[in-house]
Amino acid sequence: MSRNVKAYIAGVYEHPTRKAVDKTLVQLHAEVAIGALKDAGLSMQDVDGYFCDGSVPGLGGMIMAEYMGLDLSYTDTTETGGSSYLVHVGHAMRAIAAGKCNVALITLAGRPRAEGLTALAARDGGNDAPERGFELPYGPAVTNLYAMSAMRHMYEYGTTSEQLAWIKVAASHHAQHNENAMLRDVVTVEDVVNSPLVADPLHRLDCCVISDGGGALVVVSPEIAKSLGHRSVKILGQGEAIKHLNAGQIDLTYTGAVKSGPSAFEEAGVTPADIDYVSIYDSFTITVLETLEDLGFCAKGEGGKFVADGALISGVGRLPFNTDGGGLCNNHPGNRGGMTKVIEAVRQLRGEAHPKVQVPDCTLALAHGTGGQISQRAGSATLIMGRNDA
Numbered sequence: 001m002s003r004n005v006k007a008y009i010a011g012v013y014e015h016p017t018r019k020a021v022d023k024t025l026v027q028l029h030a031e032v033a034i035g036a037l038k039d040a041g042l043s044m045q046d047v048d049g050y051f052c053d054g055s056v057p058g059l060g061g062m063i064m065a066e067y068m069g070l071d072l073s074y075t076d077t078t079e080t081g082g083s084s085y086l087v088h089v090g091h092a093m094r095a096i097a098a099g100k101c102n103v104a105l106i107t108l109a110g111r112p113r114a115e116g117l118t119a120l121a122a123r124d125g126g127n128d129a130p131e132r133g134f135e136l137p138y139g140p141a142v143t144n145l146y147a148m149s150a151m152r153h154m155y156e157y158g159t160t161s162e163q164l165a166w167i168k169v170a171a172s173h174h175a176q177h178n179e180n181a182m183l184r185d186v187v188t189v190e191d192v193v194n195s196p197l198v199a200d201p202l203h204r205l206d207c208c209v210i211s212d213g214g215g216a217l218v219v220v221s222p223e224i225a226k227s228l229g230h231r232s233v234k235i236l237g238q239g240e241a242i243k244h245l246n247a248g249q250i251d252l253t254y255t256g257a258v259k260s261g262p263s264a265f266e267e268a269g270v271t272p273a274d275i276d277y278v279s280i281y282d283s284f285t286i287t288v289l290e291t292l293e294d295l296g297f298c299a300k301g302e303g304g305k306f307v308a309d310g311a312l313i314s315g316v317g318r319l320p321f322n323t324d325g326g327g328l329c330n331n332h333p334g335n336r337g338g339m340t341k342v343i344e345a346v347r348q349l350r351g352e353a354h355p356k357v358q359v360p361d362c363t364l365a366l367a368h369g370t371g372g373q374i375s376q377r378a379g380s381a382t383l384i385m386g387r388n389d390a
Helices: 025-040 060-068 081-097 117-124 132-138 142-157 161-175 189-193 222-227 257-268 285-294 303-310 338-350
Strands: 008-014 049-051 074-076 103-110 197-199 213-220 233-243 277-280 364-372 378-386
Touching (some): 008 025, 008 222, 008 338, 025 060, 025 103, 025 213, 049 060, 060 074, 074 081, 081 103, 081 213, 081 233, 081 338, 081 378, 142 197, 142 285, 142 303, 161 285, 161 303, 213 338, 233 257, 233 338, 257 285, 257 364, 257 378, 277 285, 277 338, 285 364
Parallel strands (some): 049 103
Antiparallel strands (some): 008 233, 103 213, 233 378, 364 378
């Protein structure tokens, strides 16, 4: 394993709200920032790097810097949807290594439940993209765009709805122990496949929840991490990639993880077989299945067999995943759930996950974020972290 650690995650915080009718977007950003800095043992005055994405409209980085009173030497507002925050971690790591900053704050906030999805889409301006004029006449929606990938995977590899259902089952087994999770009832494969069909072959329980909330991370230099004790988590490797339609030459059965994953593993000096725990972006069950294949945890087309029979359930299966309940059961703030994937991975490496789902001797963890639609255009980012054994 590579020991040339360039940066550490020293603080994390997940907002407990799931419907923020009494808070503005910038309030949520500030509250998660305060929480993560407190967790790290730092303050706003220590922050000299700030990262956020398009969830803050307009000149978001400048708006939030002023709102929180930050004195910055570095800022980054890269927007790749649900993978943004894992991209930000990699960018923060490299900025710290280059001497551009020492304490990088990364914040996420979203209010899709309080605002309504129509208002959120209008604010984000997604329909202004140049290619949308060619696509909108066909009525694309997020669910049917993911359903296209699921249908193709089933056609190519014989994947079944029952196999996809096991991903939801695993998430529900973990969410029952999370007091903040939106869906805490344990479900069965039969519950999933008998839930209403939303977009063939995806059922309602194949889809993520919609929540308000947010989270924050504090990334620091090795020198600062050393001064903060042993709760900081090592950033070992990070990779990012974009998958797009390529003028119509697109395979619906893979994600950008085919590129971001190998890059992260190479930088970390580890392999999929070394990983103890994974946090995988789970907008839909098919997102998880394809990502696991693309990251190398199983061969392409073998994802259905890999996830079946409880393989992803902590304490039962070979590869525990999303032990907070993930987007399928816990929360999914503003279509940017990659942040929470990093937070739960840090909890696992610290030994601070719920005792019922804590992975014993968790040494290496992987978090992966996906932004956009995997059947269309999407960003991917993979992050590999290690327990601080200094």
